Amino acid sequence: MNRKNLTGFLCVAAILIGAWLVIGPLRGKIPSLLGTNPAVHVMMILTIFLYPYLFITKPELAKKSARDSLKILSDFAVYIVAALFIAGAVINLLPSETIAAYLGEKAGIIAVLVGVGIGCILPACPFLSYPIIMGVYAAGAGLLGVMGLLFGSGTAFACVLTGDITFFNSKMMGLRVLLTVSTALVAGLLVWFAGIT
Amino acid sequence: MGYMEKIIGKTWTHRAVLIAAIGIYLGTLIVNPAVAKSSAETGLQEMRKLIIPIVTAMFLGCIVKNLVTPKFVSKFFGTSERKEVLAAGVVGSILPPCPYTAYPVIKGFKDGGMRFSALMMMLITATVVEVPQFFAGIAILGTKIEAIRISFAFLASIIVGYLFFLLYTHLPIKKSMVKNEALVSGRKSTR
Numbered sequence: 001m002n003r004k005n006l007t008g009f010l011c012v013a014a015i016l017i018g019a020w021l022v023i024g025p026l027r028g029k030i031p032s033l034l035g036t037n038p039a040v041h042v043m044m045i046l047t048i049f050l051y052p053y054l055f056i057t058k059p060e061l062a063k064k065s066a067r068d069s070l071k072i073l074s075d076f077a078v079y080i081v082a083a084l085f086i087a088g089a090v091i092n093l094l095p096s097e098t099i100a101a102y103l104g105e106k107a108g109i110i111a112v113l114v115g116v117g118i119g120c121i122l123p124a125c126p127f128l129s130y131p132i133i134m135g136v137y138a139a140g141a142g143l144l145g146v147m148g149l150l151f152g153s154g155t156a157f158a159c160v161l162t163g164d165i166t167f168f169n170s171k172m173m174g175l176r177v178l179l180t181v182s183t184a185l186v187a188g189l190l191v192w193f194a195g196i197t
Numbered sequence: 198m199g200y201m202e203k204i205i206g207k208t209w210t211h212r213a214v215l216i217a218a219i220g221i222y223l224g225t226l227i228v229n230p231a232v233a234k235s236s237a238e239t240g241l242q243e244m245r246k247l248i249i250p251i252v253t254a255m256f257l258g259c260i261v262k263n264l265v266t267p268k269f270v271s272k273f274f275g276t277s278e279r280k281e282v283l284a285a286g287v288v289g290s291i292l293p294p295c296p297y298t299a300y301p302v303i304k305g306f307k308d309g310g311m312r313f314s315a316l317m318m319m320l321i322t323a324t325v326v327e328v329p330q331f332f333a334g335i336a337i338l339g340t341k342i343e344a345i346r347i348s349f350a351f352l353a354s355i356i357v358g359y360l361f362f363l364l365y366t367h368l369p370i371k372k373s374m375v376k377n378e379a380l381v382s383g384r385k386s387t388r
Binding site for chain 2: 032033034035036037039040043044046047050051054061062064065066068069072073078079080081082083084085086087088089091092093123124125126127128130131133134135137143146147150151154155158159160163164166167168172175176179180182183184186187190191194196
């Protein structure tokens with residue numbers, strides 16, 4: 001067995017054992033600093049073993065991935081912190097009755113429309129928009145409202161619109177916004193029809 | 198990006214998030230300091246809970262982004278228009294969420310001769326589906342919400358994309374609305 005295969009075998013074995021540990025015996029015993037979702041813990045184990053494997057087998061790709069990650073981290077750190085503080089404010093400031101009325105479980109199709117409408121102007125970057133959506137969810141929104149926010153997020157955000165104009169033109173921007181907002185509404189309606197709560 | 202740009206933002210779209218956070222906290226501090234304090238505490242709690250998962254999601258997302266390239270995925274599809282629309286949908290869905298990263302790739306496909314209906318499908322999935330957000334979604338919102346988001350967004354994109362394809366291919370929309378070349382080639386053809 002050559003070095004690459006052996007490394008691959010050991011990494012896969014380590015990932016499988018680690019995933020079994022965090023889903024099984026260690027579930028609920030991991031510090032909250034590392035998140036509370038077992039899927040996140042599996043993701044961490046995957047990351048921890050995937051990088052050494054790639055550093056041995058495809059060092060250039062591993063270095064590029066690490067560099068890209070650090071660049072995103074350094075470029076976005078301030079905004080991520082700001083978005084998390086906005087999420088904190090949303091949880092405390094927005095009245096739960098208002099959120100329940102427009103984005104709650106009982107709002108039905110209204111939650112989809114309001115969610116997509118608000119989602120449109122949220123940032124396209126998930127590290128900025130998701131904490132805010134999480135804040136709305138924690139403040140009392142239902143699954144349908146949250147899905148509306150997620151489907152709509154970034155479709156008409158300023159940097160996406162400027163991207164449309166920079167790389168294409170204003171007609172393309174209009175058509176893209178029309179089609180993506182329609183897609184977000186269709187997706188929300190599909191979730192509504194499916195009755196997922 | 199210099200240190201000042203990192204702090205105050207390179208563009209107004211980035212600054213908007215900062216300004217919103219500062220505005221909300223200043224306003225709340227004046228109107229109701231107790232709520233401002235509890236909001237800051239909640240913000241810090243969220244940060245403590247999410248910062249390591251978010252960083253992990255970034256590192257894993259970058260590996261996936263570099264491993265699964267649009268070129269790699271498009272190899273698996275045929276060349277008929279119907280298949281090209283589907284391939285464009287799949288390729289668009291794996292593009293990064295940032296338009297300034299995704300759009301040059303989409304423009305590259307367009308300049309390479311991709312059909313207009315496929316181009317629109319790629320733009321739809323690149324904006325709505327965004328598979329690379331998967332890890333951020335799991336880290337922040339959980340597995341269930343993220344699974345619903347990706348599956349329903351992709352399904353809706355296929356529905357809307359194919360409706361547009363049918364309208365564009367078989368109905369008068371093709372001649373009356375689009376004026377294909379002028380629209381697709383954008384600035385070049387408007388000169």
